[in-house]
Amino acid sequence: MADLEIRPAGKDDVEAMWRIARQPAIVAGTLQIPSLRLTQRQRRFDDLTDDDHLFVAERHSEILGVADLHVHDRRRRHAGDLGIAVSTAHQGKGIGTALLAALIDLADNWIGLHRLELQVYAGNAAATRLYEKHGFQVEGTLRDYAWTDGAYVDALFMARIRPAGTKVSETFVPAEGQAGMGSSDSAP
Numbered sequence: 001m002a003d004l005e006i007r008p009a010g011k012d013d014v015e016a017m018w019r020i021a022r023q024p025a026i027v028a029g030t031l032q033i034p035s036l037r038l039t040q041r042q043r044r045f046d047d048l049t050d051d052d053h054l055f056v057a058e059r060h061s062e063i064l065g066v067a068d069l070h071v072h073d074r075r076r077r078h079a080g081d082l083g084i085a086v087s088t089a090h091q092g093k094g095i096g097t098a099l100l101a102a103l104i105d106l107a108d109n110w111i112g113l114h115r116l117e118l119q120v121y122a123g124n125a126a127a128t129r130l131y132e133k134h135g136f137q138v139e140g141t142l143r144d145y146a147w148t149d150g151a152y153v154d155a156l157f158m159a160r161i162r163p164a165g166t167k168v169s170e171t172f173v174p175a176e177g178q179a180g181m182g183s184s185d186s187a188p
């Protein structure tokens with residue numbers, strides 16, 4: 001997608017991120033709840049630490065997606081947990097791929113994480129495919145992981161070990177017509 005920029009989120013982005021988080025398909029694919037308030041989201045933004053990394057995907061001043069990475073502490077300092085959500089109307093256009101590439105680049109090449117991990121609901125084909133394409137493997141099933149639309153759903157625990165000696169630019173090649181990392185051109 002042309003003109004897509006992946007950049008760190010700011011306080012002014014919180015309302016747009018909240019609107020995405022409330023979309024029914026996003027609620028269904030994540031741990032959000034329909035009653036999520038803007039003020040809760042703002043408070044969570046204020047509580048972010050240096051170990052929380054938050055990117056948004058922006059095109060023509062519209063926030064289309066969000067991705068976060070939380071780095072663990074102490075003996076799990078080498079590992080981080082991530083999640084991605086793309087506005088329903090803009091899915092399937094490479095935005096999730098661009099956001100994931102930004103997180104992997106940050107993890108591999110700038111903060112030196114060894115292991116990336118995430119949970120994805122069983123049956124979430126789009127997310128599972130996205131992560132598998134970027135080196136994540138299913139490590140197990142978390143049974144009855146979350147209460148979702150009136151039923152317990154399982155989640156897959158997926159993880160990726162940083163490939164030895166490679167940079168993300170060598171492992172990530174955007175498909176034809178898919179967005180690259182918009183932030184790379186604007187670096188000083």
Ligand SMILES: CC(C)(COP(=O)(O)OP(=O)(O)OC[C@H]1O[C@@H](n2cnc3c(N)ncnc32)[C@H](O)[C@@H]1OP(=O)(O)O)[C@@H](O)C(=O)NCCC(=O)NCCS
Binds near residue numbers: 026082083084090127
């Ligand atoms: C998962 C999600 C982030 C993917 O974002 P996206 O912008 O649609 O992803 P992309 O366009 O970059 O596509 C990524 C891959 O998923 C595949 N995909 C997209 N929709 C799919 C579907 N319904 N079934 C199977 N694969 C699908 C794409 O084909 C693509 O693979 P390809 O390059 O081989 O074609 C997005 O669907 C989303 O926000 N879902 C709701 C929230 C969620 O589930 N988040 C993940 C929780 S960790």
